[in-house]
Amino acid sequence: MKATALVAWNLRRLRVKCAISQEALAVDAGVDRSYVGRIERGVENPTVETLDRLAGALDVAVSEMLTVPKQGEKPPSTLRKGRKKK
Template sequence: MKKSSHIQAFFGAHIKKLRLQSGLSQEAFADKCGLDRTYVSGIERGVRNPTLEVINVLARGLNVDISALFAFEKDEVDE
């Protein structure tokens, strides 16, 4: 079983990738989601563990299904 910090890092890196593909700055994305920019930064860096409610907000902010947030590959994270 992987450490939770690894899954958080994979998830965060994928959120960042999707955000950048959407052409959103971290601040614009945070505003769109109604979240603090530093919280979004923490998610993207893998140091925050978002709740299911926040995961839903992130998906809506990126205009994707929740499942798309978990469609990441291990190689998306710089180790």
Template structure:
């Protein structure tokens, strides 16, 4: 398996997780900037996560899920993983 680059990681799984995060965020009416702030993630990094361009770490997934008042498993389930 090739090593994931630190530049653009764009992978099917990352795209699905990012789309699930974006869909849940939009459903709750929270801006990307507010979610990033609540989760302690840089806003530009949050955008890259939502677009599937960055490999979201477990810790960031936990922080993002907590900021959206759900479990990381909810996000993964919504992503079909």
């Protein structure tokens, strides 16, 4: 798996696990929301500094962004669309 695909996989996995939207993650990490989306699609190649900021916003080690998925592991799901119920 290419590094950009690995980062894309793990960023979405961690974000969904934390139940945080792309927009909220972007605000917490100080990056643009569309940039987070492009990283998750594997279109962007983020800098180490950006990965560090995203990892900090997700409260994980930056090494989590490069974790290789287990054989046969399903791709990360997406969050439910629309506003969350309170």
